Amino acid sequence: MATTATQSTGTNAQAAHYDYEVIVVGAGVSGIYQIKRLIDLGVRATVLDANDGLGGTWYNNRYPGARFDSESYTYGYSFSQELLDEWHWKERFSPQAETLRYLNFVVDKLNLREHMQFGCKVEKMIFDEQTDTWRLTLGDRRSLTSRVVITALGPLSTPTLPKIDGIDDFKGISFHPQQWPHDLTDLSGKRVAIIGTGATAIQIIPVVAQQAKHLTVFQRRANWAAPLNNGPISEQEMDSIRARYDEIFEACSRSPAAFEHIPDSRSFYDVPPEKRREFYDRLYDEPGFSIWLANFPEIFVDEKANAEISDYIAERIRQRVNDPAIAEKLIPKDHGFGIQRLPLETGYFEAYNRDNVELVDSKATPIERITATGLRTSERDFEFDVIVYATGFDAFTGAHDRVDIRGIGGQKLRDTWATGPITYLGMLVHGMPNLIMLGGPQVAAANFPRGSEVAVDWAMPLLQHLWNNGYTRFDATEASQRRWFENVKSSYEGLLMAKAQSWITGYNSNLKGHEYGHTRYNIFATGGVEYTKHLKAAAENDYQGIEFF
């Protein structure tokens, strides 16, 4: 019988002359919980992060209006009663600065900072088949070895800039919102362009509209959006939330996307049209994703149900936008409501009622080039002080592709994924031994921390199985990976979302191989409840689909 995990992991790394038993890459939401669990077990582990501070997404995305669309109290970690008791979420949907403060509070409370190294960009990871360890090369030229690497890189952490000529010619300030300059907090007096109308732009636009001298939004495809309905959380409300935490997390574990919002149990067709209308009215005024996730399940699979909710939301947009021609431009005509990830907004549509805001239809008059002073469309020249490229991310695979990861036989992960991701349970990749991904492709898309806790809670016993049995290597089999891929693929069947031009299908017009029409199966679309069952079944069956050496 092997020694306990604590004993073996505490000594193996030093005795075998590799630096760490586990290196976690990324100090965001997943990486923080992962290092907590490893340290609790006495494992020799560290976190490396390219940024100068922890928080991942919440460290980077400092654009005006940045906040999550998850109810704050469903976004916090559930594993520590102490954290739940002490933290007061001030708003129903916490803004970026407050969320970053929360993550720093967690790390300090749990004494995790000493296990984190910042300013360390991992550039290369090579698996050494002789020693069953990974060698990581960092941007600062250091080289570290580790038995296991756990990547916690974030599914939407690799920004993509548009492929537009002249992008380097602009003499003003330009950036992707993920890299919004930390000291650029006010755009008063500035002429601002925002390119793109995804969830990010939809958060930025109403805030910048109030500051900028003039804001021009370049919209290629309109995006559905619905009100966030945010509000403060008083001390008293927070006390009642604390008393309900078990119930709240239990509800999240029962919902497909790990939110409080549970799909309506009635069938769309069993509810008369006027009652459906009353139901939509109520959902539209409720906070968060209610209008999307607590709606009739048919809106995701049935064209008629989807058309009805789309017409309803279009009507609400028309009520909120003064100029009917602008309202029509803001109503998507190429896809139904909710088949792409729904952005939530605060005053987005009303922003277009302001005199200083202009909407340019980039489909009708495409952007031809960026110039020294602004940009040129097929129709005219514009002058700007600031251009914001809110043009999306290389979702799910981008963060891994940026690192030169080579497994068995020198196989590069980015080659394995060239035409789309392939994984086992979204956590392992055949031929990439001793590598665990948190929040990688082909997991269920969910309220992120809820999914992170599920993933870490699955990874820890897997590692203990490795250590307790004296193994030095684990690897998903090719057959199990193929089965999971087929499972993921079939999870898209029948869903209107399968037709989406979004990260769900791997669409990104700025990336080769991500064109619309070539589906990259980025998520397990059946949802979190079924996904968790798959993880559990694999673990209970002696890590079925994984070989140990």
Ligand code: NAP
């Ligand atoms: P996105 O949804 O991919 O939107 C990118 C936008 O840029 C689209 O409107 C796209 O138009 C446009 N675009 C891209 N390249 C262009 C070009 N060359 N010319 C003109 N327009 C171009 O990206 P995102 O807004 O950053 O959101 C990505 C994801 O991040 C969201 O789906 C969400 O999951 C997450 N997010 C979450 C929150 C939150 O929790 N509150 C906030 C922000 C983001 P086309 O559609 O025509 O390509």
